[in-house]
Amino acid sequence: xxxxxxxxxxxxxxxxxxxxxxxxxxxxxxxxxxxxxxxxxxxxxxxxxxxxxxxxxxxxxxxxxxxxxxxxxxxxxxxxxxxxxxxxxxxxxxxxxxxxxxxxxxxxxxxxxxxxxxxxxxxxxxxxxxxxxxxxxxxxxxxxxxxxxxxxxxxxxxxxxxxxxxxxxxxxxxxxxxxxxxxxxxxxxxxxx
Numbered sequence: 064x065x066x067x068x069x070x071x072x073x074x075x076x077x078x079x080x081x082x083x084x085x086x087x088x089x090x091x092x093x094x095x096x097x098x099x100x101x102x103x104x105x106x107x108x109x110x111x112x113x114x115x116x117x118x119x120x121x122x123x124x125x126x127x128x129x130x131x132x133x134x135x136x137x138x139x140x141x142x143x144x145x146x147x148x149x150x151x152x153x154x155x156x157x158x159x160x161x162x163x164x165x166x167x168x169x170x171x172x173x174x175x176x177x178x179x180x181x182x183x184x185x186x187x188x189x190x191x192x193x194x195x196x197x198x199x200x201x202x203x204x205x206x207x208x209x210x211x212x213x214x215x216x217x218x219x220x221x222x223x224x225x226x227x228x229x230x231x232x233x234x235x236x237x238x239x240x241x242x243x244x245x246x247x248x249x250x251x252x253x254x255x256x
Contacts, residue, residue, distance in 0.1 A: 065241055067139060067222070070229045079225070082218075083139060086132045093129045097122065117200035127208035131215020138222040160230065160238040167227045174220040181213035 068076040068083070100118055107113050137143045153159050188195065188206045196205040229237065 065237075065244065067141075067225055067229065070233065070237070071225065079139075083136065086136055086218075090129060090133055090136065093125050096125065097129070117198070120198040120201045120203055123198070124203060124208040124211065128211035128215075131211050132218070135215050135218035135222060138219045138226075141226065156235045156239045160235045163238065164227070164230050167223060167230060171220060171223040171227055174216060174223055177216045178213070178220050181209075181216050184209055185213055 068079045070076075071079060100115070100122060104115050104118060107115050134143070149162075150159075153162065185206070188204075188209055197203060198205075233240075
């Protein structure tokens with residue numbers, strides 16, 4: 064698989080790699096904290112017969128950030144779950160390229176709308192500042208998980224735009240290289256006329 068950052072201009076590619084490393088580190092740390100928290104909940108509840116105070120309140124924002132940043136990384140890697148049989152049937156590079164351009168364009172438009180709605184959500188949250196909605200016990204503002212929604216959708220739109228840029232920059236030659244590398248064309252490693 065050809066990595067997206069390798070197909071971008073060098074400085075942009077480096078920046079994208081750094082962003083992915085930061086997100087990946089956050090995702091690993093968050094997953095570890097979640098597992099450790101649930102282990103502690105079980106240990107405290109069933110062994111020590113006590114409870115971990117309001118753990119769900121501080122896990123909720125972390126889960127939002129985990130989910131949406133994970134989705135952004137999935138968009139970068141183009142590894143989101145797809146129910147797509149057509150992709151395995153197509154062997155004509157031009158049709159494959161057009162199909163990818165159309166799908167990526169639709170994905171970008173939809174994600175841009177989601178970013179816009181996330182901005183509206185944050186704007187409404189900020190407008191109600193002194194009376195922010197908060198969790199009951201720890202008083203964590205709902206702004207924190209909602210910010211994770213906005214950041215995640217923004218990165219998804221950014222990575223979709225980069226995918227579209229690469230598709231338009233390399234055209235069918237990029238699709239042919241990818242098909243050759245994966246052996247889909249039945250002619251791995253060889254050029255096309």
